[in-house]
Amino acid sequence: SKQYNIAVLAGDGIGPEVMAEAVKVLQVVADKFQFGINLTPALIGGAAIDATGEPLPPQTLSVCQQSDAILFGSVGGPKWTGLAPDKQPERGSLLPLRKTFDLFCNLRPGQIYPAFADLSPLHPRVSSLGMDVLCVRELTGGIYFGEKGRSDSDAFDTQRYSVAEIERIAKVAFEAAQKRSNKVTSIDKANVLQTSILWRETVERIANGYPDVTLEHMYIDNAAMQLIRSPQQFDVLLCDNLFGDILSDEIAAIAGSLGLLPSASLNASGFGLYEPAGGSAPDIAGKGIANPVAQILSAALMLRYSFGEEAAASAIEQAVRHCLEQHIVTRDIDPKSTYGTAAVGAAIVATL
Amino acid sequence: SKQYNIAVLAGDGIGPEVMAEAVKVLQVVADKFQFGINLTPALIGGAAIDATGEPLPPQTLSVCQQSDAILFGSVGGPKWTGLAPDKQPERGSLLPLRKTFDLFCNLRPGQIYPAFADLSPLHPRVSSLGMDVLCVRELTGGIYFGEKGRSDSDAFDTQRYSVAEIERIAKVAFEAAQKRSNKVTSIDKANVLQTSILWRETVERIANGYPDVTLEHMYIDNAAMQLIRSPQQFDVLLCDNLFGDILSDEIAAIAGSLGLLPSASLNASGFGLYEPAGGSAPDIAGKGIANPVAQILSAALMLRYSFGEEAAASAIEQAVRHCLEQHIVTRDIDPKSTYGTAAVGAAIVATL
Numbered sequence A, B: 001s002k003q004y005n006i007a008v009l010a011g012d013g014i015g016p017e018v019m020a021e022a023v024k025v026l027q028v029v030a031d032k033f034q035f036g037i038n039l040t041p042a043l044i045g046g047a048a049i050d051a052t053g054e055p056l057p058p059q060t061l062s063v064c065q066q067s068d069a070i071l072f073g074s075v076g077g078p079k080w081t082g083l084a085p086d087k088q089p090e091r092g093s094l095l096p097l098r099k100t101f102d103l104f105c106n107l108r109p110g111q112i113y114p115a116f117a118d119l120s121p122l123h124p125r126v127s128s129l130g131m132d133v134l135c136v137r138e139l140t141g142g143i144y145f146g147e148k149g150r151s152d153s154d155a156f157d158t159q160r161y162s163v164a165e166i167e168r169i170a171k172v173a174f175e176a177a178q179k180r181s182n183k184v185t186s187i188d189k190a191n192v193l194q195t196s197i198l199w200r201e202t203v204e205r206i207a208n209g210y211p212d213v214t215l216e217h218m219y220i221d222n223a224a225m226q227l228i229r230s231p232q233q234f235d236v237l238l239c240d241n242l243f244g245d246i247l248s249d250e251i252a253a254i255a256g257s258l259g260l261l262p263s264a265s266l267n268a269s270g271f272g273l274y275e276p277a278g279g280s281a282p283d284i285a286g287k288g289i290a291n292p293v294a295q296i297l298s299a300a301l302m303l304r305y306s307f308g309e310e311a312a313a314s315a316i317e318q319a320v321r322h323c324l325e326q327h328i329v330t331r332d333i334d335p336k337s338t339y340g341t342a343a344v345g346a347a348i349v350a351t352l
């Protein structure tokens, strides 16, 4: 039977607690769908800084290199905010992992679940229309990785995109749209940026290969506005690295349920890093009340995208949906709920 | 008595209709507060393209150069979207005007008016807490104006900021905060961008001169999220050109009343361009139903910032507030209202 090697990087804050539940879920579906999983934990983020001085120690990198996918918890916390930017837990672990494994494609689904529309900070007249978007974000290019520098009197950053970089992320967006509602909204600032003009031209050319998918272009400023006014108009959002960073968090805010949102960061050969959209939430860490759903759904995405175990992925997603419908949720979803992290994890396991 | 020369660039779409009301209001306050105004209309945007082939003809530029301020309507429409980016009405008029007059400082207030909280697309549990923010956006630097270029296979844009550029916009933000609620939230992406690190350091240094103002830093992605989750936490937002473009439109969406929001773009000597935050709204142009309030409030900002006519500016703002309270509003504010553009303008004039 198939055997998958998974690097388990639980990290800081609520990371370890929610990871424990995701691991239980993985073990159950591995049994049920008859594949083997081989979990190797490794230090990352603040925990790694405390132990080794570095947010991404060589030992961790080598565990990742020997794995078929990375299941990532969350990193960061008040203890490490004083460090220089590139030594900080988040930036110092995520950016080098993305670059090392060429994880050019970030997928961030964002939904308003009808049963939980009231979680959304949007007005019921808007949230009742629903939202079901997939933000496809370019993750290894643009202003994040371009030439940068500074002197005493000024500083600069360069945003650079090649046609090839735009093509490969655009294809992902169109293919995703074909499995969803056949619409791609490409985000740019083509009235100001040369990279955006190239982006728009390239996306239009790629769109010709997907005649069943409707393409529209939208300026980033307008998109930031439209997401709030009528999020139901969107299906797939195609964004460069910086615009995707901003809009995917805006989408998460609109969904109103950070604790439910997973994300996937993939390379061309199916290797990926899977993590909850939310952060390490140091304020509630260790209390057993963190929502494990985003971590569990991240594991489901791993099964789907890196291992092709669609049945197991869907089973997890269905079990999660079932528990949500039964109101077996942590208190970020329903303040009156008495379920903690482990109880929600156990309910999902039991459903499976 | 004092005499002010004003370039009146009404532009496209609803621009001319709403400008007509702002001009009436200006004439009334000029009489009442005993100063003279000298209005010189000139072509801009699509109207200028149609007449001269250029969105900002030399003749218009020279009118602006001979004026003490520019009152700008709005530009753009479907007729001109096929043009090359730098020939388009919006970009082709606004960017060169900003650069020519060194309008480095853009002020965009955004409010949820308690009486109209329901206009906001936010949930009443959020919008009832109110929002009253001022977005201070750097407008002549950053990635908008840095070196850019492209080849067949790639393109680049450069974001560059000097300490001097950051200092001057930061001072505006701190001074504005002193007249408001004494809080500045400076927006950056200091975990990724060198320009943001310089931005953060410089803003911190300037903050030392304003010990009564609280400074906090926030990453752009988090700010895009926090504005939706709890906009009442913000007072003054200090942003670079690109982040300010995005957040000021996000704020406008949250306010839910584009037709009420003015903006000011200023240089160091008090010269400024004043325009509604909304666009040319071609779909409702010529119907006499556009909201003139944003244009009228833009005129008030002109009186305050470029002419120092605080009493006249406040009088306009009070008259506008009075009419809003009396529900003398266009249908973007209240769909059941029967007041049109001219009726709302006349009511504001009558109140004055």
Ligand SMILES: CC(C)[C@H](C(=O)O)[C@@H](O)C(=O)O
Binding pocket: A090, A091, A094, A095, A245, B191, B192, B221
């Ligand atoms: C930590 C930071 C560098 C990172 C990013 O900006 O990409 C984070 O915000 C994210 O979106 O994963």
Ligand SMILES: CC(C)[C@H](C(=O)O)[C@@H](O)C(=O)O
Binding pocket: A191, A192, A221, B090, B091, B094, B095, B245
């Ligand atoms: C038209 C465009 C270039 C402009 C900008 O991005 O600055 C507009 O969006 C604005 O905010 O005034």
